[in-house]
Amino acid sequence: MTTSILCQLNGGCMGCCGHDFVSKDKIKQAIQKNTLEFKNTHPRTEQEFLAFRDRRPAMDLRNGVCRNLIEEAGCFFCPLHQARHNGKDLRENHCDTTYLCKTTKEFARWNDEKKKAFVSFIEQKKLDNITYSMKMDKGELLKEFQEQLPQNLYK
């Protein structure tokens, strides 16, 4: 498993598209600049997507954010992801495509009832996508959810 439904919630999570995030505003600025560069490049072929990816080294982050992360209609996504290239993952050899945060790993072990409760818990918070991402990255939502559960529920 290399993805989770949690990665798609709240307009898309970008919690693992970078690290050492500075602030919400700095993340927003970085994604806006990435999106502008992507639009200006306007890649269509695989080679053009790879040229966009390789315009800077993988670890050359922008305000802690991967330079490939962009936004479209309020949702974050990676234009190199296999979902956009008929199963061919253009992120290979550029980022850790198998990484999953602690929250998604825990979530995968839960029964359907507990999973549903966690998704509702997240939805009720009505977080914007950057706040959601930062909280997922830090494991804060998982911690909060576990703390408010009555003992032995879902065991």
Ligand code: SF4
């Ligand atoms: S931080 Fe977790 S939920 Fe967010 S994209 Fe990464 S694996 Fe998915």
